[in-house]
Amino acid sequence: MTEQLTIAMPKGRIFEEAAELLRTAGYTLPPEFDDSRKLIIDVAEENFRFILSKPMDVATYVEHGVADLGIAGKDVLLEEERDVYELLDLKISPCYLAVAGLPGTKMNDVAPKVATKYPKVAEAFFREQGEQVEIIKLNGSIELAPLIGLSDRIVDIVSTGRTLKENGLVEFETITPITSRLIVNPVSYRMKDERISAMVNALSKVI
Template sequence: MKEQRLTIAVPKGRIMGEAIEIWRKAGLPVPKDIEDTRKLILTTEDGAMEWILAKPMDVPTYVEYGVADLGIAGKDVLMETGREVYELLDLKISQCRLSVAGLPRVEPKGIMPRIASKYPRVAERYFREQGKQVEVIELHGSVELGPIVGLVDRIVDIVSTGQTLKENGLVEYETIADISTRLIANQVSYRMKQAAIKEIIERLKEVI
């Protein structure tokens, strides 16, 4: 890998911790003190890899535009952003689901129900495919508040254990998609640095 230095965009937060663990298990280089630093760009000690620490929603953008050769991104982020990247490998980490939820036994009001989500594009596309016309309201915080305060009829959000829904009196109605974390690549980088990228894929496959 030393012949071709790779830049990888990694999402800050929980996914990064799980990704680092699988990266190390595969014997791949990880920047020193990555869990403790406030730096946004780090290089591994052997100089083979540069890591960009980014917001999860920004990772596919850095990869599509070639700022990063590779990226680690949740399937939910890939579905929402629709960036033109290659999806190389399911890392089988941070597994959850993207679901429709709401208050129990409360039917949507009016001819155009309101849906709150951090994933407005996914939500709109899903309901359109169901033949339903809805108004999608983008929220960035605790989406569960939407139906509780009467802002919306339903929410589209990530569900892991379902405990947050339960504690807030909500129920899960439908699953839109099963979600996990993926290794993605810039389309040009995949062609130009194919040997180095394929080595990473093979090493990761051994520990997944």
Template sequence: MVADRDILTVALPKGTLYHNSVKLLGLAGLDTEFVQDPGRQLLLYSVKDAVRFIICRPTDIPTYVEYGAADLGLVGKDTIVEQQKDVYELLDLKFGGCRFMVAVPEGAEQDLHKWNQARVATKFPRIAEAFFRQQGMQMEIIKLHGNIELAPIVGLAEMIVDLVSTGRTLRENKLVPVAEVLNSTTRLIANRVSHRLKNERINPLVEKIRQVVEEGKLEA
């Protein structure tokens, strides 16, 4: 029987990143067949690999990893930057790409620096604040949990910082992007203690994942 200290625990993100995360780990040699369609199960165990999979919300993954409930996790760079958890970022996995943009109403001033001291609505206050600080701008950051595009329409804020993929939602709400804040992709993160104590298990897996990413096998 494998001792708990020898089990490798990997946190997988629910939602849009899930299937590529599972595919990547499978290509790296782990037995992932049984996690392809987990149903309602949130904790799955591979006897063959002595690997435990935790399936959780992407925003919770840095917490699981920071506190050692998971040794490794796959999560977006945006979540890492926003939460600022004490984790070790190992690899850029090159999938799940998205962009954070500053957007303002159509017809409004598009020179970003002329919006100094304006109000900004966002679900990602730390990312937004860091960006505007880098620009030498002092802004009032208003945190919302959804429907960010509504804020300029009702006068809550002059602009927004939000994730943009196709730009359709912005167009439908008569908003235009004026600056890119952050380009985010999925990253492999590790608990700092696990990375040291379980290096004989983690390092070979990381190298296999690196090879899969560099050879573009995930995209095939």
């Protein structure tokens, strides 16, 4: 019997694209897998256990060893800085982190403010630009911040740019491209290396 692999995956679009990628790589996932509302799904055919979570929590589960592997956006890995190994760029759910705000506006010279879900990434970016800013951490509706005068700029994920446009915002700078990555717990990588290496090889062939 092969060793069980526990894989943490975010709900939503990344989950759907990752499931399709696993199927293309030859893994058997039942049809109901895609529509399940369960948080833990066992796939006996492959001896997989999937943990479905918020995107920001995937790397935490992998770091602490409750999941051997995880599929996480590069944005999460940059922000969370967890003790995990990045094995593979899956090239799914492409997007990018960008600086945005109201058109025709300048940063406040005295106390510039930046609202974001990604305080570490944002602070590092502006520091590299030689700008000292006040970071305001928000958990949702980042686009609202400049509209109500909470911040001069936002740092957020951009996929199509539609949300920014609908809220009257424009992009000023691109910070970094983002795709989803296969990550592994360092101990699992040693203890279950054969199964993990086989998965990396299978996925590499179809990416």
